[in-house]
Amino acid sequence: MPSDGQRHGSRWRRERIVRLASTTGLASVEELAAEFDVTASTIRRDLAQLTTEGRLARTYGGAIALDPHPESTLRQRIGDAFEQKQGIARWAAGQVRPGENVLLDAGSTVGALALELRTTFPLTVATTSMTVLQALADVDEIHVQCLGGTLRHVSQGFVGPLTEAALDRMTFDRAFLGADGVTADSGICEAELDQTRLKELMADRAEHVYVLAHAEKLGRRPFHAWARLPRGWTLVTDDGVDPAALAPFLAAGIRTVVTDADGTQV
Structure with a gap:
């Protein structure tokens, strides 16, 4: 049976990653893998994609939000x-x-x-x-x-x-x-x-x-x-x-x- 993280799909997971990083300021690969019940390599691919899109900045072992407190519309x-x-x-x-x-x-x-x-x-x-x-x-x-x-x-x-x-x-x-x-x-x-x-x-x-x-x-x-x-x-x-x-x-x-x-x- 697929996990919740798998069932929601990568787009949903990446949006959640950005939100978590914006809330906490810093998100580690291990914490995110546990949060979404996926492998660390899956999270690394997500972080790479979000970095390419300019939504996160990579750090050693994780990622940090470019703006820790984005202004809501x-x-x-x-x-x-x-x-x-x-x-x-x-x-x-x-x-x-x-x-x-x-x-x-x-x-x-x-x-x-x-x-x-x-x-x-x-x-x-x-x-x-x-x-x-x-x-x-x-x-x-x-x-x-x-x-x-x-x-x-x-x-x-x-x-x-x-x-x-x-x-x-x-x-x-x-x-x-x-x-x-x-x-x-x-x-x-x-x-x-x-x-x-x-x-x-x-x-x-x-x-x-x-x-x-x-x-x-x-x-x-x-x-x-x-x-x-x-x-x-x-x-x-x-x-x-x-x-x-x-x-x-x-x-x-x-x-x-x-x-x-x-x-x-x-």
Whole structure:
């Protein structure tokens, strides 16, 4: 009888190898052979093929991911922690008052917030997000302003000097920011510096700043670009958060809001 690794085939196995190497940073031939119940020579052929494709770099006895923390696309992230993001979005929507000027960042949780805001009007929403534009495009009572610029396809958000120039002419009652990771000492972590510079500018233009981040993002440092946040910002996360992950934010005096799936603060 063929093993699971054999039954799934080489293409499936190679995709799994890339994912494992991206998670752990380093994958050995022996570990991968045991994981997929195939021979070491089979794994070596897989690694050779993935190296040729430019997806891994060979090391002595194994392989290392070219990027240990690849940035997920917006489409990939939408289904992650779905209920938690909905709860965060519902609480955030409850902070917005009719008549306000609101700034919405790119990201899946902020996209969920846009859907919750469809019944809050009159309202002015400025955004860098294609997802937000699509969510609010047919709501006549909401005035939508697109902060254009260069589209990052992976996040479906606009960045760059044109976006920054538009922001320089505007102020907002509230700004809601997304994050790939967030820490109490360094702020928001993102894949590229143009993202973090833009988030800093967005935070500077708003009276109230909220970072929407489900529990798994707290304390994470997946990349090397950071956005510093002004004093008085609010972290909004879900009730699955580990108290140890929340503790640095509380110790730093950062306002923290923990919500359940219904958007109720707990």
